[in-house]
Amino acid sequence: xxxxxxxxxxxxxxxxxxxxxxEAALGGGMPGVHLLGLPDASLQESKDRVRSAVVHSGxxxxxxxxxxxxxxxxxxxxxxxxxxxxxxxxxxxAGAVRRDRLDGTALLGELALDxxxxxxxxxxxxxxxxxxxxxxxxxxxxxxxxxxALVDGxxxxxxxxxxxxxxxxxxxxxxxxxxxxxxDSERPEMPELADVVGQPDARRALEIAAAGGHHMLxxxxxxxxxxxxxxxxxxxxPELDRTEALQLAGIRSVAGRLGTDAxxxxxxxxxxxxxxxxxxxxxxxxxxxxxxxAVSLAHRGVLxxxxxxxxxxxxxxxxxxxxxxxxVRLARAEGTVRYPARFQLVLAANRCPCAPANDxxxxxxxxxxxxxxxxxxxxxxxxxxxxxxxxxxxxxxxxADEPGECTAVVRKRVLDARxxxxxxxxxxxxxxxxxxxxxxxxxxxxxxxxxxxxxxRRMEAGQLSARGADRALRVAWTMADIAGADRPDxxxxxxxxxxxxxxxx
Numbered sequence: 257x258x259x260x261x262x263x264x265x266x267x268x269x270x271x272x273x274x275x276x277x278x279e280a281a282l283g284g285g286m287p288g289v290h291l292l293g294l295p296d297a298s299l300q301e302s303k304d305r306v307r308s309a310v311v312h313s314g315x316x317x318x319x320x321x322x323x324x325x326x327x328x329x330x331x332x333x334x335x336x337x338x339x340x341x342x343x344x345x346x347x348x349x350a351g352a353v354r355r356d357r358l359d360g361t362a363l364l365g366e367l368a369l370d371x372x373x374x375x376x377x378x379x380x381x382x383x384x385x386x387x388x389x390x391x392x393x394x395x396x397x398x399x400x401x402x403x404x405a406l407v408d409g410x411x412x413x414x415x416x417x418x419x420x421x422x423x424x425x426x427x428x429x430x431x432x433x434x435x436x437x438x439x440d441s442e443r444p445e446m447p448e449l450a451d452v453v454g455q456p457d458a459r460r461a462l463e464i465a466a467a468g469g470h471h472m473l474x475x476x477x478x479x480x481x482x483x484x485x486x487x488x489x490x491x492x493x494p495e496l497d498r499t500e501a502l503q504l505a506g507i508r509s510v511a512g513r514l515g516t517d518a519x520x521x522x523x524x525x526x527x528x529x530x531x532x533x534x535x536x537x538x539x540x541x542x543x544x545x546x547x548x549x550a551v552s553l554a555h556r557g558v559l560x561x562x563x564x565x566x567x568x569x570x571x572x573x574x575x576x577x578x579x580x581x582x583x584v585r586l587a588r589a590e591g592t593v594r595y596p597a598r599f600q601l602v603l604a605a606n607r608c609p610c611a612p613a614n615d616x617x618x619x620x621x622x623x624x625x626x627x628x629x630x631x632x633x634x635x636x637x638x639x640x641x642x643x644x645x646x647x648x649x650x651x652x653x654x655x656a657d658e659p660g661e662c663t664a665v666v667r668k669r670v671l672d673a674r675x676x677x678x679x680x681x682x683x684x685x686x687x688x689x690x691x692x693x694x695x696x697x698x699x700x701x702x703x704x705x706x707x708x709x710x711x712x713r714r715m716e717a718g719q720l721s722a723r724g725a726d727r728a729l730r731v732a733w734t735m736a737d738i739a740g741a742d743r744p745d746x747x748x749x750x751x752x753x754x755x756x757x758x759x760x761x
Contacts, residue, residue, distance in 0.1 A: 259283075261348035261355060264362040264391060265341035266382035267333055270593040271506050271548065273378070273385025275362070277327045278338065280345035285321035293326030296334045302367075305336070306343045309367040313419040318350040336366035337376040340395065343367060343418055344425065353425045360392040363421070364400075371418040375399040380509040383407040384502070395421055398432065405434035406505060406520050444523065446491030449663040452481050453649050456660070459485070461642045461755055463666050466492035467673035468734030469690030470727075471579065471601040471639060473564075473632075476646025478611050482604040486560045487526065489602065491663045492670045493557070495522040500556050503596065507555060511548045525557030527599075531566040538571055539584055546586040546593050551578050554599040564605040565631045572636055575601065579639050600690075603640065605629070614648050641690070641727045642755045673737035689733045694726025697733070707746045710753055720756075728752040 261280045266273045276293075289303040310317050324342055326333050341363035347353045364382055365373040379400040384407060386394050393411040396404050401414040413431035415421045423429035452459065458474060458481070465472040466489050474482045496504065501522045508514040529538055529550040536542055540549035551559055561567065561575075578584050582598035608620040609628050620628070637643075677688050686692050705712075711728060714720040720728070731752035732744035739748075 259349040259351055261345050261358070263341045263345045263348065263358050264360075264386075265338045265364060266362055266385050267331060268335070268337075268378035268381060268510060269331065270546075271378075271381055271503070271510050271552075271595055273382040274328070274331060275385055275389040275391070276331070276333065276338070278341050278345050279325045279327070280342075280349040281323045281325075282318055282320045282346075282349045287319050287321060289322045289324065291324050291326070293329045294332045295326065296332065298336050299333050299338060302336060302339050302342060305367050305369060306339055306346070308369040309339070309371040309418050310343050310347065312369065313371040313417070313422060315347060315352055315422065316350075318346065320350075322346055322349075335376065336374075337364050337378070337382075339367035340365040340373060340415075340418065340421060344421065347422065348425075353422055354427065357393075357425050357427075360390075362386045362391050362394045364394065365397045365415070367418060373397045373415055373417055373421070377512050378506075378510045379403050380406060380502070380514065381506040383410060383412070384506065386410065395424075395431065401432065401434040403505075403509060403514060405436065406502065446663060447484070447488050449488045449491065449666055450660055452484050452488070452660065455481055455485070455646060455649075457755075458644045458646055459660055459666075461644045462489055463492065463670060463738065464731060464734050464755070465489065465600065465602070465642055467670045467688075467738055468641075468677070468730060469600055469688040470641035470731060470734065471603075471690075472642040472644070473603040473605070473637070473640045474644045474646055475605050475607060477613050477615065477648055478606060479613065480646040480648060482646055483560075483562060486528075486558070486562075486602045486604060488663065489558055489600070490524050490526045492667045493524040494671055494674055496524060496556055497522075504555055504557075507548050507552050507595065511553060513553070525554050526560065527554040527557065528560040528562060531561075531563050533571075535571060535574065539574055539578075540586050540595055546588055548595045549584070551575070551584055551597040551599060552595040555596045557599055558602055559599045560602045560604070562604045564603045565628050567631065569631045569633065572631065573633055576636055576639060601640070603632075605632070638721055638723050639727070641731050643757075644755065669738055672740075673734065676737040676740075677734070689730045689737070692730060692733075694723070694729065697726065697729045701733075701743075703729075703744060703749075707744065707749055710746070710750050714753070720753075724756065728756050731755065 259282050263278050265276045267276045307317050344363055348355050366376050375397040379396055380403050383394055383404055387409050395413045395415055398414040398416045404412040412434055415431050424431045462485050501520050505514055527550045538549050540546055578597040584595045584597045586593050608618050608625045610620050612618055711725045715725055732748045735748040735751055736744040
């Protein structure tokens with residue numbers, strides 16, 4: 257009668273970890289290895305990797321029929337991160353290692369043919385899932401120890417080779433433990449808002465966007481400061497709490513972009529993909545295993561789309577669903593994965609293809625200008641709360657306008673406005689005005705008829721959609737929070753319409 261053993265590993269499903277129970281049974285037929293539980297091609301290949309690693313670690317490979325079952329059986333298992341767990345399961349079933357330490361222990365890592373343990377993606381969400389499942393210990397590749405240090409409540413060990421893991425199971429050697437997670441570093445120095453020359457409308461719109469979580473479009477000639485302003489919005493945003501920072505770190509871990517030399521970052525991300533990016537790079541995807549895209553890497557931060565009319569229209573329209581739902585769903589033959597994607601969208605565009613420094617020097621025919629800016633569809637623009645026309649800067653040096661307010665002053669107003677909004681919406685589960693459904697603003701928080709009369713007049717004239725009116729209401733509430741008012745007045749509603757109706761083309 258053959259042996260039976262059980263070990264644990266963790267699979268990555270989207271940006272979440274799923275504990276996987278691996279059972280190994282020996283005996284009952286011709287020698288060979290059989291994997292059960294929907295393994296993909298890379299996991300099927302692990303049979304040869306694991307056998308070679310075990311032999312080169314100085315252990316005997318059982319010359320028996322080996323059945324390895326990975327549960328839950330209905331979950332597609334992808335990747336090579338199960339190698340170390342499979343090797344230990346086989347040797348435990350053969351009685352070649354002690355089993356007591358395998359109880360409550362998850363094993364992660366890809367095996368090289370000589371027994372070295374290679375790093376894998378998604379270690380952070382795997383550890384969070386192991387902790388949630390009640391597992392006590394996790395063994396990870398040595399290179400992943402700094403990442404593992406971000407998760408408390410688990411005994412985490414690092415190993416360079418399978419022989420070290422086997423020696424630890426037998427109690428002969430110890431494994432390295434992660435260094436204590438470094439304390440949160442000071443907020444890094446951010447680009448200074450006062451460096452932007454002129455553009456009072458754009459600066460005001462940027463402050464409103466940061467305070468309310470609103471989407472923003474800047475249109476103007478090259479060199480007017482569109483990119484400079486977009487880069488400075490992160491300096492105005494509040495820092496992420498630990499839960500949000502861990503979620504963002506998990507996304508970066510799955511994407512293979514989590515650094516190992518810095519503490520957990522609480523700074524809102526700023527992601528600026530190039531206009532030549534593919535759909536997979538923007539939204540996520542890839543062959544077989546879907547990876548997070550730019551919209552997910554910008555979760556709880558800012559996605560900056562520069563040179564917007566140069567983007568393919570179908571990619572711009574693909575942003576509409578994440579903007580509304582805060583997540584990306586990627587369908588594959590093995591199932592659908594979901595990645596969080598709740599971000600602020602900041603768009604920047606020139607007025608026309610020739611893009612002169614001053615619009616009066618444009619040589620583009622009217623139909624060319626219309627076709628150029630027509631790449632931004634009406635439904636996408638309808639989701640943009642703030643539209644700003646940027647104007648050429650004509651004075652520099654000693655005669656220039658007085659510098660605008662610095663980042664620290666504006667950020668204080670933004671944080672105060674965010675606190676006011678958070679207190680108002682705390683009982684509803686929303687964080688800022690940009691998250692609030694329009695039905696709530698029109699019913700439970702309805703404004704008097706004279707206040708919303710400008711909205712009503714434009715809707716009756718067909719100049720404003722119902723969605724546009726809701727978004728204007730959200731902006732008006734943000735303007736009230738910045739001003740320290742209890743609710744918007746008519747001037748604030750008119751101000752919200754001013755930023756919505758600015759001519760873009």
